[in-house]
Every structure is written in structure tokens, then in C-alpha cells.
Amino acid sequence: xxxxxxxxxxxxxxxxxxxxxxxxxxxxxxxxxxxxxxxxxxxxxxxxxxxxxxxxxxxxxxxxxxxxxxxxxxxxxxxxxxxxxxxxxxxxxxxxxxxxxxxxxxxxxxxxxxxxxxxxxxxxxxxxxxxxxxxxxxxxxxxxxxxxxxxxxxxxxxxxxxxxxxxxxxxxxxxxxxxxxxxxxxxxxxxx
Numbered sequence: 001x002x003x004x005x006x007x008x009x010x011x012x013x014x015x016x017x018x019x020x021x022x023x024x025x026x027x028x029x030x031x032x033x034x035x036x037x038x039x040x041x042x043x044x045x046x047x048x049x050x051x052x053x054x055x056x057x058x059x060x061x062x063x064x065x066x067x068x069x070x071x072x073x074x075x076x077x078x079x080x081x082x083x084x085x086x087x088x089x090x091x092x093x094x095x096x097x098x099x100x101x102x103x104x105x106x107x108x109x110x111x112x113x114x115x116x117x118x119x120x121x122x123x124x125x126x127x128x129x130x131x132x133x134x135x136x137x138x139x140x141x142x143x144x145x146x147x148x149x150x151x152x153x154x155x156x157x158x159x160x161x162x163x164x165x166x167x168x169x170x171x172x173x174x175x176x177x178x179x180x181x182x183x184x185x186x187x188x189x190x191x192x
Contacts, residue, residue, distance in 0.1 A: 011044070012042060012044055012048055012052075013052070014052040014053070014062065015066075016042065017038070017042070017049060017052055017053065017059055017062075017063075018059070018062050018063040018066045019063075019066075020038050020041060020042050021033055021038060021059055021060065021062075021063035022063050022066070022067055022105055023101075024037070024038055024041065025063070025105055025108050025109070026101055026104035026105045026108055027104070028108075029108045029111055029112060030060070030108060030109065030111075030112035030115055030118060031112070033056065033059070033060060033063075034056065035049050035056050035059070038059075057117070060117060061117055064109075064117060064118070064121050067102075067105055068121055068124065068125055071102065071125060072128065074102075075092075075129075075132065078091070078092075078095055079091050079092045079095065085136045085137075085139035085140045086140055086190055086191065086192075088136055089133070089136050089137075089140075089186075089189075089190045090186050090190055092136075093182065093185060093186050093189075093190070094182065094186070096158065097178070097182040103162055103166060104166060106125075106162060107162045107163070107166035107167060109121070109122055110122070110159070110162070110163065110167075111167070126155065126159075129155060130148075130151045130152060130155050131151075133150070133151035133154050133155060134147045134148050134150075134151035135147075137150045137151055137191075140190075140191050141191075142191070150189065153189065154189045157185060157189070
């Protein structure tokens with residue numbers, strides 16, 4: 001029995017548990033995160049969990065911190081180096097449109113704003129994203145107020161689409177219709 005526990009411990013890292021937690025949150029929401037269910041999903045006993053985390057809340061905290069850190073890193077690595085702010089915004093919108101798992105996690109977290117760990121996280125992530133957008137809009141030549149308003153509009157369109165699409169299942173778009181929608185958003189929200 002002890003050998004099996006050691007094998008599980010060496011086979012799964014804290015990272016594995018965090019990533020598994022994020023997958024579960026994306027699929028079923030924050031409230032579905034339970035140690036026993038996640039252990040079953042990962043194919044180990046829940047005793048393996050306790051080698052890495054003291055509680056479910058500790059796992060949730062670590063998973064959310066990972067998501068926030070990876071979200072920032074991905075954004076900076078992918079689009080920040082693009083020197084032209086208009087092209088940076090276009091590439092951001094195109095990349096965001098193609099990534100599915102981060103949107104599922106984000107949508108699940110929007111449904112859990114009453115959780116004490118989720119609300120501050122979502123406030124930080126949303127503010128950073130709007131600041132990034134506002135800076136890019138400022139760099140296109142917009143004044144501060146116009147850039148802030150455009151950033152809010154762009155971010156509200158993103159969050160609203162996620163809510164419609166991932167929460168309500170609307171609209172039902174084919175790949176071509178979705179691509180046309182993304183092109184429309186880019187043409188509407190990014191100055192020429």
C-alpha cells in the first residue's frame with residue numbers, strides 16, 4: 001500500500017492537480033471542484049492530493065493563481081512585442097477568438113463571483129486586460145478618455161459574447177459565421 005501511495009505521489013505533481021482543477025472548473029464550474037471527484041478523474045486516490053495540498057481551498061487558490069499567471073504570461077508573450085498598436089490589437093482579438101479553454105475557465109469564474117477567492121481574482125484580471133487595451137488604444141492616437149471607453153466597450157463585448165456563447169449556448173455560429181463575427185469586431189473596435 002505504501003509503495004502505491006509513493007508511486008502516485010511521484011506520478012502526480014502539484015501542477016497536475018492544479019491543471020486538473022482548472023479543467024474541472026472549465027467543464028463544471030468552481031462548485032464542482034471536489035478532491036474525491038478530481039482524484040477519480042486523475043486516476044489516483046485522494047490521499048495523493050494531501051501530499052501537495054492541505055485543503056480543497058488551497059488547491060483552488062493555487063489553480064486560480066496559475067490561471068492568472070499563465071493568462072498574463074500568454075498575453076505578453078503573444079502580442080505585446082508587436083510594435084504597431086493596431087496590429088497588436090488585431091492579433092489580440094484573433095488569438096482570443098481561437099483559444100477555447102481559457103474562455104471556459106473565465107466563463108465558469110464569472111458564474112462564481114460570490115466565491116471569496118474568485119471575485120478579487122476576476123477584478124484583477126479584468127482590470128489588467130482593460131489597462132492593456134486602453135494602452136494599445138492610446139498608442140493608436142486616441143485621447144485617454146476615448147481609449148478608456150473603447151477598452152471598456154471591447155472588454156464588455158468579449159465578456160458579453162462569452163456569457164451568451166458559453167453560458168446560454170447562443171448564438172449558434174458555424175466556423176464561417178464566427179470568423180465573420182471576429183472580422184466585424186476587429187473592423188468595428190480597432191481604428192483604421
